[in-house]
Amino acid sequence: MKISLSVPHFFGNELHNLKQCIKKRWISSSGSIGTAFEKRIKNYIGSKYALGVINCTSALQLSVRLLNPKPKDEIIVPSITFVASVNAIVYNNCKPIFLDCDENLLLDTEKTLEFLNTKTFQHKGACYNKTTKKRILGVIAVHTFGNLVKLSKKFLDTCKKKNIKIIEDAAESFGSYYNSEKKKKHAATLGDLNCLSFNANKIITSGGGGMIIFKDKNLYKKGIYLASQAKDNSTYFIHNTVGYNFRLSSLHSSVGSAQISQISKIIKKKKMIHDLYKKEINKINGLTILEQPHYCVSNFWLNILIIDRNKYGLSKDQIIKNFLGKKIETRSVWYPNHLQRPFKNFQKYKIKNSKKLYENSLCLPSSFNLRIKDQIKVINFLKKKFR
Ligand SMILES: Cc1ncc(COP(=O)(O)O)c(C=O)c1O
Numbered sequence: 001m002k003i004s005l006s007v008p009h010f011f012g013n014e015l016h017n018l019k020q021c022i023k024k025r026w027i028s029s030s031g032s033i034g035t036a037f038e039k040r041i042k043n044y045i046g047s048k049y050a051l052g053v054i055n056c057t058s059a060l061q062l063s064v065r066l067l068n069p070k071p072k073d074e075i076i077v078p079s080i081t082f083v084a085s086v087n088a089i090v091y092n093n094c095k096p097i098f099l100d101c102d103e104n105l106l107l108d109t110e111k112t113l114e115f116l117n118t119k120t121f122q123h124k125g126a127c128y129n130k131t132t133k134k135r136i137l138g139v140i141a142v143h144t145f146g147n148l149v150k151l152s153k154k155f156l157d158t159c160k161k162k163n164i165k166i167i168e169d170a171a172e173s174f175g176s177y178y179n180s181e182k183k184k185k186h187a188a189t190l191g192d193l194n195c196l197s198f199n200a201n202k203i204i205t206s207g208g209g210g211m212i213i214f215k216d217k218n219l220y221k222k223g224i225y226l227a228s229q230a231k232d233n234s235t236y237f238i239h240n241t242v243g244y245n246f247r248l249s250s251l252h253s254s255v256g257s258a259q260i261s262q263i264s265k266i267i268k269k270k271k272m273i274h275d276l277y278k279k280e281i282n283k284i285n286g287l288t289i290l291e292q293p294h295y296c297v298s299n300f301w302l303n304i305l306i307i308d309r310n311k312y313g314l315s316k317d318q319i320i321k322n323f324l325g326k327k328i329e330t331r332s333v334w335y336p337n338h339l340q341r342p343f344k345n346f347q348k349y350k351i352k353n354s355k356k357l358y359e360n361s362l363c364l365p366s367s368f369n370l371r372i373k374d375q376i377k378v379i380n381f382l383k384k385k386f387r
Contacts, residue, residue, distance in 0.1 A: 003378065005329040006201040006302060009266075009368040013258035021254045029228075029247035037253035038211065040260045041196070045174075045186035047213045049220035052248030052256075053227055056171040056197030056210035060088035060140070062227060062246060063167045063193035063212055066219055067137050069094045074129055074347075076115075076139040076164075078107040079336040079354040085140050085169045086337045094137065097129070098338035098348040104293050105144050105304065105333065105357055109155045112139065115349045116158055127162040131347065138165035143173035143187050145363070146203075146270075146301035147292055151178075151190050166190065171197035174204065175267050175299035184297075188213045198256050203266060203301050206256030209248050266368050270300035273366055273375060277303050280379045286312025287382060290361070303364045304333065305382075314385060316362050322386040328378055331363045 026033050034052050042050040053059045064075065071093040077085055079098045089096045099115065102108040120127050120136060127136045139159065141149040151166070159166055168191035170176075178185040188194035198209035214220040225231075230243025248256075278289045290304035309315050314322070316332065323330045336354040337343050365378055 001327070003328045003365045003370070003374045004367055005331055005363060005365050007367045007369070008200045008205045011258065011262050013261065014255045017254035017258045018251060021250050026250045029249050031250055033250035033257070034248055034253040037206070037248070037257045037260075040257055041174075041211055042213065044260060044263065045189055045213065047186075047189050047194075047215070049214040049217060051212045051214070051220065051223045051227060052253055053210045053212060053246045054248060054252075055199065055208050056169070056195050057084040057088065058227075058244065058246045059195035059197075059210040059212045060084055060167065060169060061091045062223060062244065063195055064088050064092045064094065064138070065226060066193060066223060067165050067167075069137055070135070073135045073137045074132065075137055075167075076112060077337070078140075078142055079338045079348065079351050080105055080334055080357060081140075081142040081144065081169065081337065082171070082334055083337065083340070084171075085142050086340075086343060089140070090342070095132075095134070096337070096343060096346050097136070098336075098343070098346060098351060100349070100351045101354050101357055102150070103353070103357075104147050104290065105361065106147055106149045106293075107139075107141055108353070109141075109150045109152065111350060113155060113158055116162060116164070119349070120162065122162065125163055127164050129347070136162075136164060138167055138192075140167045140169050141191065142169040142171075143176065145290070145304055146173050146176050146298040147290070148173060148176050148178060148187055148296040148298075150293065150295060156190065165192040167192065168194040170194055171199075171210075172202065172301050173299060174202070175263055176296060178296050180295040192216070193219070198252070198259075203270070203299050204256065204259035204263060206248070206252040206259065209252045209256055211248075267299050269368050270366065273370055274298075274300040274303055276372070276375055277364060277379070281305065281382060284312070284383055286310070300366070302366045304361050305330075305364050307360050307362070309360070312385075316359060319382075320362060323378075323381065326377075326381060326386070328381070329365060333358050333361045333363065 198206035292298035
């Protein structure tokens with residue numbers, strides 16, 4: 001049997017909830033089942049407004065749209081992220097500006113501040129790029145693998161002062177939080193618009209699904225309007241702008257509601273998986289497990305193996321291939337987006353770490369239902385170098 005990277009686990013209530021949907025004939029996007037899921041998510045993370053959408057990609061696309069972009073406006077995004085964060089910018093006829101990652105594979109906010117402070121200017125309340133003379137609308141802070149971008153007070157204040165909106169891409173980090181202040185602050189509660197994913201491989205799943213978390217009530221209302229085909233009159237089908245059919249169905253929401261009730265259990269198990277990897281793998285010369293940064297508590301969604309090839313003797317590609325031969329699924333960290341064909345002509349700023357991080361890191365099996373004996377198998381293959 002194959003050891004998978006990150007597969008969903010069902011606890012039992014999912015089927016019950018799905019049956020209820022079908023029984024009540026509430027299967028589409030309107031009705032109380034979707035609202036109940038939104039409520040559970042917003043209560044858990046401590047926010048006021050949540051809108052369920054079909055996936056996180058559409059959540060990101062709609063979030064950029066809600067910033068009222070003009071063609072060729074620019075948005076800052078890290079080079080290392082899943083392609084959806086970048087596509088969301090391009091779908092809106094805007095341009096990405098690629099920034100580097102720090103040692104935790106997260107947007108380097110120090111370098112972003114340096115860019116904002118030296119390479120931009122303010123004009124009529126907006127921030128402009130000195131190089132392209134285009135308006136910079138926002139920054140997408142992608143919380144990768146469960147860890148959170150260092151959204152320091154300095155960073156948040158600078159963005160506010162420069163009128164740069166923050167979109168959190170928290171697709172992978174539902175349940176993670178900042179611990180540096182007295183009150184814990186969850187991922188997806190700091191930005192102006194914040195996006196979650198409930199794809200099958202995520203910490204909780206609704207089959208497919210996403211959510212936008214809003215701070216602002218008017219923006220939330222506009223989000224509902226745009227995600228529901230922008231109907232200005234639903235009897236006569238009047239549309240004064242172009243909308244989307246993005247709302248999450250009740251069927252999906254019902255599965256999501258069953259899953260969120262298990263979140264503490266899931267995160268507890270994920271931490272156990274992380275702790276075992278960390279304890280055993282950090283003993284191996286040339287290998288380390290990426291740890292949570294000191295300022296946050298991770299949901300430990302996926303475990304990242306960092307390889308020092310000279311010390312360990314095998315490269316990332318060799319390790320992936322060897323694991324594949326043992327029917328163990330691992331995965332490379334994403335190829336840097338500033339080097340991808342559709343994006344390589346966009347601006348990049350002092351990118352030094354991303355390529356190296358890509359070359360030296362891979363994702364290890366981290367499913368909720370990963371058995372200890374399978375995890376030990378993974379660890380032993382690494383210890384023995386697959387011999
Ligand atoms: C960082 C990040 N952003 C966005 C997405 C897109 O999420 P979805 O599959 O729900 O569209 C993913 C999903 O893998 C992701 O990892």
